[in-house]
Amino acid sequence: MTVFVGGSKTISGLNxxxxxxLNAICKAEDKIVIGDCFGADKLVQEYLAKRQxxxxxxxxxxxxxxxxxxxxxxKHIPAEGMSGFQFYRRKDIAMAKDADIGLMLWDGKxxxxxxxxxxxxxxxxxxxxxxYKGE
Numbered sequence: 571m572t573v574f575v576g577g578s579k580t581i582s583g584l585n586x587x588x589x590x591x592l593n594a595i596c597k598a599e600d601k602i603v604i605g606d607c608f609g610a611d612k613l614v615q616e617y618l619a620k621r622q623x624x625x626x627x628x629x630x631x632x633x634x635x636x637x638x639x640x641x642x643x644x645k646h647i648p649a650e651g652m653s654g655f656q657f658y659r660r661k662d663i664a665m666a667k668d669a670d671i672g673l674m675l676w677d678g679k680x681x682x683x684x685x686x687x688x689x690x691x692x693x694x695x696x697x698x699x700x701x702y703k704g705e
Contacts, residue, residue, distance in 0.1 A: 571598065571600040571601070571670045571671065572600065572601045572602075572603060572668060572669045572670050572671075573595050573600050573601065573602050573603070573669060573670070573671055573672065573673055574603050574604075574665045574666055574668070574669035574671070574672040574673070574686070574690065575592075575595075575602050575603070575604045575610075575614050575672075575673045575674075575675075576604065576605060576610065576611065576662065576665070576672070576673075576674050576675070576682075576683060576686045577609065577610025577611065577614070577674055577675030577676060577680075577683055577702075578609055578610055578675060578676055578677040578679070578680035578682075578683050578702065579607055579608055579609035579610070579680060579682075580609060580677045580679075580680060580702075581609045581610040581613060581675055581677065581702050582609075582613075583613065584613050584614070584617060584675075585700070585702065587700050588614075588675055588700050589617070591673055591698065591700065592614065592617060592618070592673075595673070596618075596621060596623045599625060600625070601625045601626070601627065602614075602618065602623075602625065602626045602627070603626075603627050603629055603645075603665045603668055603669055604626065604627075604628060604629070604665075605628070605629055605630075605658075605661055605662065605665065606628050606629070606630050606635055606636045606637045606638060606661075607636060607637065607658070608636070608637065610675045610683075611637065612637045612639065614675075615628070615637060615638065615639040615640055615642070616639050618640055618642075619639045619640030619641075619642075624640075624642075626640060626642040626643075627642060627643050627644070627645055628642050628643070628644045628645070629644075629645050629647060629661040629662075629664055629665050630644055630645070630646050630647065630661060631646075631647050631649040631652075631657050631658050631659075631660045631661040632646065632647075632648070632649045632650075632657065633646060645664070647660045647661045647664045648660070649661075655681070655682070658682065659682070659685065662682065662685065662686050662689070663689060665686075666686060666689040666690050666693060666695070667693070669690070669695065670695065671690075671695055671696045671697065671698075672686065672687070672690040672695060672696070672697035672698065673697070673698050673700070674686055674687050674690075674697055674698070674699045674700070675700050675702060676699050676700070676701060676702065677701075677702045677703070678701060678702075678703065687699060
């Protein structure tokens with residue numbers, strides 16, 4: 571099983587529900603695909619690296635990696651001629667397509683995470699949303 575883990579840039583720490591969900595994914599030895607943004611992506615990368623969990627692939631829009639804290643394999647998604655929100659959406663759409671299920675850490679506001687949730691649902695894929703308030 572491949573799990574798309576994503577989340578809001580505003581998240582500054584992983585809560586107990588998220589840690590439990592990540593531990594279950596690791597126990598099942600599922601593959602995790604995750605982006606290279608700061609916030610949730612970076613925090614999850616850090617957690618997985620500390621756990622020495624290797625079944626992870628970092629998706630990156632274009633050629634420049636922002637964060638890869640575990641030295642995980644990278645998949646670069648072409649995004650030539652794009653900028654801003656649409657540039658980074660390219661990798662998110664690729665992760666949604668490649669994943670079987672999703673785990674989204676959402677602050678209830680961030681547009682990118684909302685789009686990821688909607689993409690997964692539109693594709694008929696299960697997505698679990700863990701809410702983060704007051705980040």
